[in-house]
Amino acid sequence: MSSSLTIGKLAKAADVKVPTIRFYEQIGLLPEPDRTDNDRRVYQEATVRRLAFIKHARQLGFPIEAVRSLLDLSDHPEQTCDSANALAEEQLASVEHKIAQLAALRTELKRMVAAGCRGAAADCQVIESLANHDLCQQDHGASEPRRSH
Structure with a gap:
């Protein structure tokens, strides 16, 4: 090159x-x-x-x-790496939050699929669950954790 x-x-x-x-x-x-x-x-x-x-x-x-x-x-390599450590810790916390949220989504989707239905859409548990969030067993809509930077 x-x-x-x-x-x-x-x-x-x-x-x-x-x-x-x-x-x-x-x-x-x-x-x-x-x-x-x-x-x-x-x-x-x-x-x-x-x-x-x-x-x-x-x-x-x-x-x-x-x-x-x-x-x-x-x-500026003469600076301390404290802020780099803090940024990495923040990103790790964000990833862990997303993983927990994805696990909750997976659990809820598995429940919806298992409940499913074999008849008319009017009786479909998937459609009913999507229409009414109160039927969900897990809180899967949590927002991102707030960042300090």
């Missing part, structure tokens, strides 16, 4: 789409690229690593603002 990449080559190297790169530039997660004389964007090797960092953080579910904070820490 050369030391200067077009946006297409950067996208391929980082395994992301070109619009993703433009979006990350627009919101300031990626720096503005250098431009050639004919105004084409060119990127350095460091951008591949930064984009890989962002992609990995997003795959782990970190929200954009958390990614921004983590990138800032990465850009």
Whole structure:
């Protein structure tokens, strides 16, 4: 790989789409690229690593603002990693909440499927359960836990 990449080559190297790169530039997660004389964007090797960092953080579910904070820490390695730990703990709590919510959804869906019906839709337990949340045995509609950052 050369030391200067077009946006297409950067996208391929980082395994992301070109619009993703433009979006990350627009919101300031990626720096503005250098431009050639004919105004084409060119990127350095460091951008591949930064984009890989962002992609990995997003795959782990970190929200954009958390990614921004983590990138800032990465850009300033002399800082303590306390906030990185806090962000990771927050993300873990969010994932655990989602897992619990999905488990409740699975339980409720299994109950609905087991109750089902074999006759007319008017007598269908699935339709009745969807129409009346009070018939559900589990609270599966809880909202996300509030974030402190």
